[in-house]
Amino acid sequence: MGGIVFTVEELTRTHISQFKTALFSAVIIAGLTAQTFLGPYLYLGYPEVNNLSSWIFFAVVVVAIVAGVSGSVMGKIILRILKWKSSFGSRPKHIAYIIVCALILVSLAVFVNAKALGSGKHIMNDILFTHDKYLPWYVPLLRIGGSILSFTTGAAGGIFAPALAAGSSIGSVFAGLFQLSEANSNLLILAGMVGLLTGVTRTPFTSAILVLEMTDRHSVIFHLMLAGMVAGLASYLVDKHSFYDRLKMQYKKKLTGNTDPGDIEEEVLDKKEKLITE
Numbered sequence: 001m002g003g004i005v006f007t008v009e010e011l012t013r014t015h016i017s018q019f020k021t022a023l024f025s026a027v028i029i030a031g032l033t034a035q036t037f038l039g040p041y042l043y044l045g046y047p048e049v050n051n052l053s054s055w056i057f058f059a060v061v062v063v064a065i066v067a068g069v070s071g072s073v074m075g076k077i078i079l080r081i082l083k084w085k086s087s088f089g090s091r092p093k094h095i096a097y098i099i100v101c102a103l104i105l106v107s108l109a110v111f112v113n114a115k116a117l118g119s120g121k122h123i124m125n126d127i128l129f130t131h132d133k134y135l136p137w138y139v140p141l142l143r144i145g146g147s148i149l150s151f152t153t154g155a156a157g158g159i160f161a162p163a164l165a166a167g168s169s170i171g172s173v174f175a176g177l178f179q180l181s182e183a184n185s186n187l188l189i190l191a192g193m194v195g196l197l198t199g200v201t202r203t204p205f206t207s208a209i210l211v212l213e214m215t216d217r218h219s220v221i222f223h224l225m226l227a228g229m230v231a232g233l234a235s236y237l238v239d240k241h242s243f244y245d246r247l248k249m250q251y252k253k254k255l256t257g258n259t260d261p262g263d264i265e266e267e268v269l270d271k272k273e274k275l276i277t278e
Contacts, residue, residue, distance in 0.1 A: 047215055047217060048183050049186050052220075053181075059174065062174065063195060064191055064231040065234040067167045067170045069234050070167075074163075074200065075199070078152055097153065101152070113142055116142040116143070128168075146162070172189055174192070199235040202241075208228045
């Protein structure tokens with residue numbers, strides 16, 4: 001379902017009428033094939049989210065705003081670094097950048113907190129399924145900074161899993177700030193995951209569905225949908241377009257060799273936004 005919703009949210013921004021049936025069929029067949037050979041896929045398990053407080057919606061909104069803005073800012077920083085790196089004229093500069101990023105990441109892990117390393121699944125498992133719900137305030141900064149350093153080096157790792165981990169750490173920090181119960185804390189952690197992923201991708205329903213599929217907690221679907229929508233609105237204040245839209249234009253710049261793509265990029269994206277609105 002997450003794959004289908006992501007397809008819809010991403011490609012309905014352009015004209016897909018000629019190939020939408022084939023595309024949706026491919027996603028469904030891929031999902032059925034994976035489930036047939038590998039069995040059901042539950043990435044995180046079943047966190048406790050029963051007996052929630054009636055006012056928890058307000059905390060979800062706060063976490064969604066912070067996570068959405070953080071995701072959008074993270075994307076902008078990554079794009080600026082990639083644009084700066086494109087000016088490197090020699091291979092030694094790229095190698096030096098990778099070495100510096102590696103040294104920074106290792107230093108953060110050794111001298112600050114080892115949670116700066118890895119995909120972040122261990123963090124999500126720890127805070128969702130143990131009594132140690134509250135992370136230090138600096139862990140979200142480590143997770144976001146680590147994702148920026150890793151992605152800009154060109155290392156495999158992507159954005160989805162690191163974004164979920166960073167978002168979960170934001171939810172954990174706010175759960176500690178509010179001194180919430182276990183169930184309420186888990187909900188904020190899930191809301192943070194949805195919010196930060198939405199800030200990066202601008203696909204709120206995909207983010208909510210993915211987290212639901214990873215945890216099988218359909219009882220909080222309205223909370224997570226709210227987190228996705230609020231995060232989407234908040235991230236819009238930072239940048240009108242998603243990280244993937246901006247990244248696509250940077251790749252097009254490299255392929256076409258435009259000397260000054262900034263104005264062209266803004267013009268194309270603004271035209272697309274106008275078409276979507278109409």
